[in-house]
Amino acid sequence: MKYLVKPFEDVGKNTARMIVIFWIGALLLIWFLTSMGERHLFPSPQQVLTGFVELYNEGLVVHIASSLWLCVIAIFVAIIISLILTYLSTIPVIKPIAIAVSKLRYLPLTGITFYLAILISNARTMQIWVLVTFMSTYLTTSLLSMVNAIGEQEFDHARSLKCNRWEVLWEVVVKGRIDHVIEVIRQNLAIVWMMLVTVESILVAAGGLGFLIKNSDKFMNHGRIIALQIVILTLGLSIDFILSFIRKTFFRYSKI
Amino acid sequence: MSYSKHNTLLYVENLSVAYGDKVIIKDINFVEKDVVREGSVTGQVIAFVGRSGRGKSTLFRALTGLVKPTTGKILIADTLTDGGNDAKEVEEGDVGFVDQKYTLFRNKTVYEALLFALRNQKMTKEEKHDKIMSYLSEWGLEKAKDQYPNELSGGQRQRTAIIEQIFCSGHYMVLDEPFSGLDVGNIEDAKNAFNLISSLHSFNTIMYSTHDIELAVELADSIYVIGYPTIDGEHAHYGTIVKHFDMKALNLAWKEFGLGHLEIVKQIKTAMLAS
Ligand SMILES: Nc1ncnc2c1ncn2[C@@H]1O[C@H](COP(=O)(O)OP(=O)(O)OP(=O)(O)O)[C@@H](O)[C@H]1O
């Protein structure tokens, strides 16, 4: 047993799995125990289940679809903007613009929403553009460091094969790093997902998970809130898993 | 062994390269000519040796046109025109370059990479396919045909990188430390590759660097020692050619490694230690 608490110790696959199962069991046990009495911090599993059923009856699926759709559109627009900026950042005149966009990630949310509100009246469009603005800055930051991480030898290799500079850009940076782009999206997904729910609850539009959270807050319905949190967490992890799966299946050479 | 020298293939005059204020190599001058031997096609094999950090890789980046010389010029034969007597300044892509790490496109399989190297050739699809397949079998890479660089061994990567350059660039090829990290078998393969390239065309010129002096002496017909020169009793801190051995004139080229070669190894080591 002693080896289980030894730093850097390599335990077998089965043991590792047992450890995970142990912790999940422990978590559930703690939940049961701490939610048994009259007064408790967490709702009991029973309450959560009820919350879940309630949510379902209120059209949880539609809200999920609405959030996912918002997420897809925002990521799509943001990644296009960031990719264009990043690829063009290899051109000296464009470089400062890309770097500036990346620095804008320190701007506060409120400032941006304020100016966007002047331009856009529709709440849904507004949600999209707030997200796009934010994600573009984060994605551009990650993508820029992806390009910086490309070694000089890779460029030299392409140049020695008679690639002109545009071909070098195309072959080494664009085609040669598509798998990295997926990884960048995946790594920034947590921020996006968190932002998305927040933005949805601030700028209430047709619906979405953020809208549900806000509603649950109002009623102080603990079971509902936890049920919703579980849904949001699971959805986020699923997208994460799918992206990682796509990268590994479609890009055999991708070992990041 | 009788030989004669013909057209100038490589002409380097007053070459220096500086990164910012830091002069890395300076005062580099040398000329290599086409060597012609009766009865066989003989390319040129030129070795560069020198201690670490003396500027071999920097010189190679200049020779391949990947970095612009700070001063001086590098001329190569313009082999596209007939006669091969015209000279042109070297540009990126003229000289093949296999770097120290055998870099390849990470997203292309061996086959795709070679197809890419042939992209500018005026050949039909079938001709390209046949050419690639014949090289793959000749270089022992058929099994690796559909593998990506991260699925290849060091030796396989190196051979792929060499074939890429043979396909794409003309008669010149620079290899930076082609023997490092290879086992005895791979080194034999690489040696055979040298002979193969050299036997393909009289203009073919291989330039390589190595820390294995014996391999330099065994394979090359011309050896340059790059080191810090001593000027007025003081070491200068830039690399230059401190010694040149013309193995052809010494009657040691294209021969089995013997006592004469051993003597040169000794001389090279002395020159390296002093620079
Ligand atoms: N991009 C660069 N900017 C500044 N200095 C550089 C750069 N590249 C190389 N140098 C310097 O130039 C010198 C020569 O480096 P180079 O790589 O040419 O040596 P080398 O002879 O190939 O060494 P090795 O045998 O270890 O490969 C070193 O002192 C190195 O620090």
Ligand SMILES: [Mg+2]
């Ligand atoms: Mg080097």
